[in-house]
Amino acid sequence: xxxxxxxxxxxxxxxxxxxxxxxxxxxxxxxxxxxxxxxxxxxxxxxxxxxxxxxxxxxxxxxxxxxxxxxxxxxxxxxxxxxxxxxxxxxxxxxxxxxxxxxxxxxxxxxxxxxxxxxxxxxxxxxxxxxxxxxxxxxxxxxxxxxxxxxxxxxxxxxxxxxxxxxxxxxxxxxxxxxxxxxxxxxxxxxxxxxxxxxxxxxxxxxxxxxxxxxxxxxxxxxxxxxxxxxxxxxxxxxxxxxxxxxxxxxxxxxxxxxxxxxxxxxxxxxxxxxxxxxxxxxxxxxxxxxxxxxxxxxxxxxxxxxxxxxxxxxxxxxxxxxxxxxxxxxxxxxxxxxxxxxxxxxxxxxxxxxxxxxxxxxxxxxxxxxxxxxx
Numbered sequence: 201x202x203x204x205x206x207x208x209x210x211x212x213x214x215x216x217x218x219x220x221x222x223x224x225x226x227x228x229x230x231x232x233x234x235x236x237x238x239x240x241x242x243x244x245x246x247x248x249x250x251x252x253x254x255x256x257x258x259x260x261x262x263x264x265x266x267x268x269x270x271x272x273x274x275x276x277x278x279x280x281x282x283x284x285x286x287x288x289x290x291x292x293x294x295x296x297x298x299x300x301x302x303x304x305x306x307x308x309x310x311x312x313x314x315x316x317x318x319x320x321x322x323x324x325x326x327x328x329x330x331x332x333x334x335x336x337x338x339x340x341x342x343x344x345x346x347x348x349x350x351x352x353x354x355x356x357x358x359x360x361x362x363x364x365x366x367x368x369x370x371x372x373x374x375x376x377x378x379x380x381x382x383x384x385x386x387x388x389x390x391x392x393x394x395x396x397x398x399x400x401x402x403x404x405x406x407x408x409x410x411x412x413x414x415x416x417x418x419x420x421x422x423x424x425x426x427x428x429x430x431x432x433x434x435x436x437x438x439x440x441x442x443x444x445x446x447x448x449x450x451x452x453x454x455x456x457x458x459x460x461x462x463x464x465x466x467x468x469x470x471x472x473x474x475x476x477x478x479x480x481x482x483x484x485x486x487x488x489x490x491x492x493x494x495x496x497x498x499x500x501x502x503x504x505x506x507x508x509x510x511x512x513x514x515x516x517x518x519x520x521x522x523x524x525x526x527x528x529x530x531x532x533x534x535x536x537x538x539x540x541x542x543x544x545x546x547x548x549x550x551x552x553x554x555x556x557x558x559x560x561x562x563x564x565x566x567x568x569x570x571x572x573x574x575x576x
Contacts, residue, residue, distance in 0.1 A: 268524040276514070280525045282550055283511065335362060335399060336392045340383035342453035346442070346482065348515035354387060358395050367402035370410065378403065379438075381415035386455065391417060393425035397432035404433050411435045413478070421460040423467040430471040436506075437468040438478035441499060444491035451485055451520065462502045469503040476544070478506040480553075483531075485512050486523035496538055505544040509534050510552040526550065 265278055339355035340347070359365075370378050380399055385392040393416075400412050413436035419425035430437060443451045445458040465477055479499050481492070492509075499507055509531060514522050531548045538546030 263527070267527070269521065274521075277522055277525060280527075282528055283513075283525065333366070335366065335380055335382040336385050336388075336395055337383060341386040342384045342455060344442075344452045344456065345520045346451055346485075346512060346515075348519065349383060355383070355385065358385070358388075358392065363395065363399035363402045366399055367406050370403055371406040376409075377411045377413070379413045379415055382417065384417045384453075384456075386420060390428065391419035391422060391425050393419060393422075393428040397428050400429075400432040400434050413438055415439070415478075416464075418456060418461050418464050420455065421457075421463060423464070426464050426467045427471050430468050430475060436476045436478055437465075438480075439464055439468075440480040441495060442480070443482055443485055444487040444495045445498075446491060447485055447487055451482075462498055465499070465502040465504055476506065477502075477504045478508075479504050480508045480510070482512040483509055483526045483534075484522050484524045485520065492534065493537065496534075496541055496543075500541050500543065507538055507543050507546055508552050509538075509546070509548040511550040 263280060265280055267277070267280065269275070269277060334349075336358045337355055338350065339352045340349050341351065341353060341355060343351045366380075380396060382392055382396065396414055396416065400414065403410055403412055412434045414429055414432075414434045415438040416426075416429055418439060439461060441458065441461050442448070442456075448456070448458040461479075465479060468475055468477055481495055483492070496507065511526055511531075512520075512522060514520060528550060531550060531552075535546045535548035538548065
């Protein structure tokens, strides 16, 4: 999801995928850049059964339902048709859930009530299952108004064996690309950055071919913690800006500041200028077009390469209400704007999340590049 909490994207590859030959004679960073720039379109990025993929997105512009709450109105908006998806479950879903429980790993899919859990865990039509697992426990020290992850001022201490257990699981499942993320741990002196670094190093030790993305907190703006993450050997540094600057004090925890988030993204680039960085924005919280464009411009100025934009979904009645359901054609507009601004990759759609189907995207890119290379 587009959450500050951290994830491990777990992707169970079938035997055919496991036997695919890796790209030769290219550094991992060069290969990753190629996969991003040569990756599939948004239509390929989001798997069925989203009806938007099978119909002209402009068709939804004629939808007659109410898409925006008026000022002072308190009722919840009715869910528009493009956000109503069939939730597939099956063998992959059950198997992955059982494996995660045995490893005692917490999933942000469950904690944050992600609307895509059935599709990701079930594997979709390609039977490639994905799941998002939080490092550093399932309890956050912050209380953002959009997030349903439980909070506490004093969460349980991190499991010292988690880095090894996580890396072993990833290696045993034959993953190509993983996303590590976590809850905020302001109770820890380093914000949990060394725990992240140990996990990355252990993954690389067990299989150096795995590409690792870290979707990290802001570490209270501590650039030493940022440096620890960057120097761990990861391939992508991600931190979510979440919303526009004007709404940040109302949407995120008071300790999460817009400029602080930008500073950590800039800090990561200052440690390694070649590092690929990534961020995400939620739409539908009451932001204006001008504010969205400014946020995209701020991310580009901070050196961010990849950005995702998705619809905010109210997880429970206690959380912020949706102000607006953004149409698919509007999301397409922001994808085009982002591409024109020079981002390497922009994923913009109602059901897009910061790590939703990220593994399948990179796998699809690899296969696409190999096919093109063989044909030439």
